[in-house]
Amino acid sequence: MQxxxxxxxxxxxxxxxxxxxGIDRPTDLPDETDVLIVGSGPAGMLLAAQMSxxxxxxxxxxxxxxxxLELGQADGIQPRSVETFQAFGFAERITSExxxxxxxxxxxxDPANPDNIIRTTRTEDYxxxxxxxxxxxxxxxxxxxxxxxxxxxxxxxxxxxxxxEFLGLTVTDEGEYPVEVRVQAAAGERTIRAKYVVGCDGARxxxxxxxxxxxxxxxxxxxxxxxxILVNTDFPxxxxxxxxxxxxxxxxxxxxxxGYLSRVYVDLGEVAADDNHRVxxxxxxxxxxxxxxxxxxxTLDVREVAWHSVYEVGHRVTDGFDDVSGASDRAPRVFLTxxxxxTHSAKAGQGMNVSMQDGFxxxxxxxxxxxxxxxxxxxxxxxxxxQPVAQQLIDFDREWSSLMARKPEEISDPQELANYYLGTAxxxxxxxxxxxxxxxxxxxxxxxxxxxxxxxxxxKSSEVVRVxxxxxxxLGHHAKADxxxxxxxxxxxxxxxxxxxxxxxxSLFARVTPADADPDAVIDxxxxxxxxxxxxxxxxxxxxxxxxxxxxxxxxxEKVYTAAPNAWCDTDIFDERELSxxxxxxxxxxxxxxxxxxxxxxxxxxxxxxGVFLPA
Ligand SMILES: Cc1cc2nc3c(=O)[nH]c(=O)nc-3n(C[C@H](O)[C@H](O)[C@H](O)COP(=O)(O)OP(=O)(O)OC[C@H]3O[C@@H](n4cnc5c(N)ncnc54)[C@H](O)[C@@H]3O)c2cc1C
Numbered sequence: 001m002q003x004x005x006x007x008x009x010x011x012x013x014x015x016x017x018x019x020x021x022g023i024d025r026p027t028d029l030p031d032e033t034d035v036l037i038v039g040s041g042p043a044g045m046l047l048a049a050q051m052s053x054x055x056x057x058x059x060x061x062x063x064x065x066x067x068x069l070e071l072g073q074a075d076g077i078q079p080r081s082v083e084t085f086q087a088f089g090f091a092e093r094i095t096s097e098x099x100x101x102x103x104x105x106x107x108x109x110d111p112a113n114p115d116n117i118i119r120t121t122r123t124e125d126y127x128x129x130x131x132x133x134x135x136x137x138x139x140x141x142x143x144x145x146x147x148x149x150x151x152x153x154x155x156x157x158x159x160x161x162x163x164x165e166f167l168g169l170t171v172t173d174e175g176e177y178p179v180e181v182r183v184q185a186a187a188g189e190r191t192i193r194a195k196y197v198v199g200c201d202g203a204r205x206x207x208x209x210x211x212x213x214x215x216x217x218x219x220x221x222x223x224x225x226x227x228x229i230l231v232n233t234d235f236p237x238x239x240x241x242x243x244x245x246x247x248x249x250x251x252x253x254x255x256x257x258x259g260y261l262s263r264v265y266v267d268l269g270e271v272a273a274d275d276n277h278r279v280x281x282x283x284x285x286x287x288x289x290x291x292x293x294x295x296x297x298x299t300l301d302v303r304e305v306a307w308h309s310v311y312e313v314g315h316r317v318t319d320g321f322d323d324v325s326g327a328s329d330r331a332p333r334v335f336l337t338x339x340x341x342x343t344h345s346a347k348a349g350q351g352m353n354v355s356m357q358d359g360f361x362x363x364x365x366x367x368x369x370x371x372x373x374x375x376x377x378x379x380x381x382x383x384x385x386x387q388p389v390a391q392q393l394i395d396f397d398r399e400w401s402s403l404m405a406r407k408p409e410e411i412s413d414p415q416e417l418a419n420y421y422l423g424t425a426x427x428x429x430x431x432x433x434x435x436x437x438x439x440x441x442x443x444x445x446x447x448x449x450x451x452x453x454x455x456x457x458x459x460k461s462s463e464v465v466r467v468x469x470x471x472x473x474x475l476g477h478h479a480k481a482d483x484x485x486x487x488x489x490x491x492x493x494x495x496x497x498x499x500x501x502x503x504x505x506x507s508l509f510a511r512v513t514p515a516d517a518d519p520d521a522v523i524d525x526x527x528x529x530x531x532x533x534x535x536x537x538x539x540x541x542x543x544x545x546x547x548x549x550x551x552x553x554x555x556x557x558e559k560v561y562t563a564a565p566n567a568w569c570d571t572d573i574f575d576e577r578e579l580s581x582x583x584x585x586x587x588x589x590x591x592x593x594x595x596x597x598x599x600x601x602x603x604x605x606x607x608x609x610x611g612v613f614l615p616a
Contacts (some may be wrong), residue, residue, distance in 0.1 A: 055155040168182045199340045223311070224265050268282060372524060465569050
C-alpha cells in the first residue's frame with residue numbers, strides 16, 4: 001500500500017485527502033448532480049466507492065432505508081469479488097472475518113435405509129486454487145459497510161443520503177442535466193436534476209419501471225425457505241458446506257462467518273400455479289420441521305433464528321440495461337444494474353457478485369466520460385457487455401438450481417452433482433466473463449504474444465519481484481480501483497526496443513492526461529523485465545516507469561518489476577502467462593479486464609487508445 005504521497009500522514013492511511021467535490025461536500029441533496037445512484041445495495045455501494053475516485057464529478061447516492069443495512073440476504077462471495085475487494089482496499093480485512101469455503105460435501109439417501117442420509121461425496125470447493133483469492137461467506141451488510149468506508153475515505157467523500165426514496169424520472173433531453181428525478185425526502189417531495197441516473201434499486205426497481213424496461217422470464221414453481229440459525233446438532237458436517245438430497249427433500253447448507261451461525265436453504269417443494277405467493281407466509285417453525293425431516297437421522301435444536309425468509313425462484317433478465325439500447329441512437333442517460341435488471345435463485349450464490357460487477361463496469365465509464373477522458377459513446381458498452389453476462393448467469397443458475405432440486409430417484413450417479421460443481425468452477429468463481437471486441441476491447445490479432453492473458457477476460461495476476469525492494473508481490477494487486485488504465489510492458493532490459501517504446505508511449509499518454517495532473521493520472525504504466533533481481537535497478541528503467549508525481553513531485557519506485565524466478569519467487573510470469581520473450585504490451589481497463597495485447601510498438605498502442613481516449 002502506498003501513502004505519504006501528498007506529504008506525511010500519521011493517521012489511518014486509507015483516508016486520502018478530500019479533493020474537488022469532496023471538499024466541503026454539502027450534507028443536503030443538491031438540486032443538480034452529475035450522477036444520481038438510486039439504491040445502496042452491493043451494486044450501488046460499489047458504484048459509490050468507484051465514483052469517489054472521480055472527485056471532480058458530483059455523485060449522490062439515495063437510499064430509502066433510514067440507515068445502514070443490518071441483516072443481509074446475500075452471503076456468498078466468489079473469488080472474483082474478493083479480487084475486486086482487493087482493488088478497493090479491503091480484501092484482507094473481510095477475508096479475516098468471513099467463513100472460507102474449503103470443501104463441499106454431498107449427502108444422499110442411505111441405500112440400506114433410504115429414510116436416512118449418509119455422506120456420499122466430499123470434494124474441494126470450486127474456489128479452491130482457482131485463483132489466489134478464496135470463496136467466502138460473509139453477510140451482505142458487512143460488504144456494504146466496507147464499500148461505504150471506501151466511498152467515504154476516497155477523495156470524493158461520498159456518503160449515502162438515507163431516507164430518500166426515488167419516485168420517478170423523466171429524461172428531458174434538455175440542458176446540461178437532462179434527467180429530472182422526483183424523490184421523497186424527509187422534508188417532502190422534490191425534484192433533482194442529474195446528468196446520469198443509475199438504478200441500483202433491486203428486484204422491484206422503480207427506475208426500471210420509469211424507463212419502461214421489462215423483466216423477461218418467469219417465476220418457477222419452486223419455493224425455498226431460508227434461515228440464518230444458531231443451533232446445537234449431531235449432524236457432523238455442520239461447519240462444512242453441504243448439498244443434502246434426501247427422500248424428504250433438499251437442503252443447501254452453508255456455514256457462516258463467526259464459527260456458530262449457519263445459512264440453511266430448505267426446499268419447500270412445488271408451488272401450485274394459483275398459489276399467488278401464499279407460500280411466502282410459511283412460518284419458520286414449518287421450515288425448521290422440514291429441515292429436521294430432511295436431516296434424518298440427525299436433528300437440529302434451533303436456539304436462535306437470526307433471519308429467515310421464503311422465496312420463489314425467478315429467472316428474469318430485463319429487455320435492456322439502459323434507457324435507449326435498441327430504441328434510439330442517442331447516448332444513454334439512465335442505467336440499470338444488479339437485481340434491477342437480472343434476478344435468479346440464490347442457489348449458485350451469484351446475485352450480489354454479479355451485481356457488484358455491474359457497478360464496477362458502469363462506474364469507471366461514467367467517471368471517464370464526465371471527466372472528459374473518453375467520448376460519450378463509451379456508455380453504450382455498458383449494456384453491450386453486461387446484458388450477455390446476465391443471460392449466461394440465468395442459464396447457469398437455471399441448470400444448477402434444477403439439478404439441486406431433483407428427487408433422489410432422479411439421480412443415477414451420486415457423483416454427478418459434485419462433478420458439475422467442480423467442472424463449472426470458473427463460472428461461479430466469476431472468472432468466465434469475457435467481453436467481446438469493442439472500442440475498449442481489442443481484437444485477437446496479437447493474442448499469441450500473451451496467451452495467458454485472454455483479451456476480454458480479467459487480468460489474472462501472478463507473482464513478480466519488485467525491483468526497488470526485492471519483495472515478491474502480486475503484479476495485479478498493485479492496481480487499485482482508482483479509474484486508471486494500466487499498461488504493462490513485458491520486456492528485456494538488454495534490448496533498446498522497450499526504451500524507444502517507452503519514450504513514444506510517454507508522449508502518447510501525455511496527450512490524454514491533463515497538463516496539471518500527475519503524469520500517470522490517467523494511465524499507469526509498469527514494466528516487468530525478464531532479467532533476475534540483482535541484475536537491475538529502478539534508476540535504469542525509462543522515466544515512464546518512475547514518474548514524479550503529487551504535490552511534492554515524488555518519484556514512484558513501485559512500477560518496475562522482474563520476472564525471473566529466484567530464491568524469493570519461484571514463478572516466472574513469462575512462463576506462467578505464456579508471454580513472448582521478444583516483448584509484449586498488455587493493456588488493462590480500470591475494471592481489471594484485459595483490453596488489448598500488443599507488440600512493443602507504440603503505434604499499435606496509439607491506434608487502440610484513439611478509440612478510447614479524447615485528447616486532454
Ligand atoms: C434469500 C436470499 C438469499 C440470497 N443469497 C445470495 C447469496 O448467497 N449470494 C449472492 O450473491 N446473492 C444472494 N442473493 C441475492 C442478492 O441479495 C441480490 O442479488 C443482491 O443484493 C442484489 O444487489 P443490488 O445492489 O442489485 O440490489 P439490492 O441489494 O436489492 O439493493 C437495492 C437497494 O435499493 C434500495 N431501494 C429500492 N427501491 C428504492 C427506492 N425507490 N428509492 C431508494 N432506494 C431504493 C433498497 O432499499 C436496497 O437497499 C440472495 C437473495 C435472497 C432473497
